[in-house]
Amino acid sequence: MSKISRRFLDKELENTIFEVFLKTIVDIRTPIEAKNFIEDLLSPAEKIMLIKRLAIAVLLTKGKTYEYIDHTLKVSRATIMTVSLWLKHGKGGYKKVVENILKAQNKERLINNIEEILIRLSPPKRFGSIEFENKSKKGKELLRRKLKRERF
Numbered sequence: 675m676s677k678i679s680r681r682f683l684d685k686e687l688e689n690t691i692f693e694v695f696l697k698t699i700v701d702i703r704t705p706i707e708a709k710n711f712i713e714d715l716l717s718p719a720e721k722i723m724l725i726k727r728l729a730i731a732v733l734l735t736k737g738k739t740y741e742y743i744d745h746t747l748k749v750s751r752a753t754i755m756t757v758s759l760w761l762k763h764g765k766g767g768y769k770k771v772v773e774n775i776l777k778a779q780n781k782e783r784l785i786n787n788i789e790e791i792l793i794r795l796s797p798p799k800r801f802g803s804i805e806f807e808n809k810s811k812k813g814k815e816l817l818r819r820k821l822k823r824e825r826f
Contacts, residue, residue, distance in 0.1 A: 730753065734757065734758055786816055789812070
């Protein structure tokens, strides 16, 4: 668990610094910039703590049980309950982010289903031909993405 200094900041100064922090996050333009900022800002333990909380929120929204989440993410039930409380009674930040994640997953699932149908409908290819290899490669990539998504 992260430790907070016992030496408190003036509340006004804390709010000003927080506003600068929020603006800094909003001004990030690319995933690479975001990744570099997060990796420079957070310790490895803090990063894991945050990604586990986000994963808990997604899994709770998907209707997964505490037992499943505990077993999958190796988190305490207290942490799961805390995230559940934030989801239900927070200011809506968790809900909005989780909704965006689930929308993106649903879009990806739809695209994968369309690709799967197109692969099945395409005529059979001669074994060993370039077309056969391409169709096989597309099918394997589709399966890999599907399995990866189902784990989360």
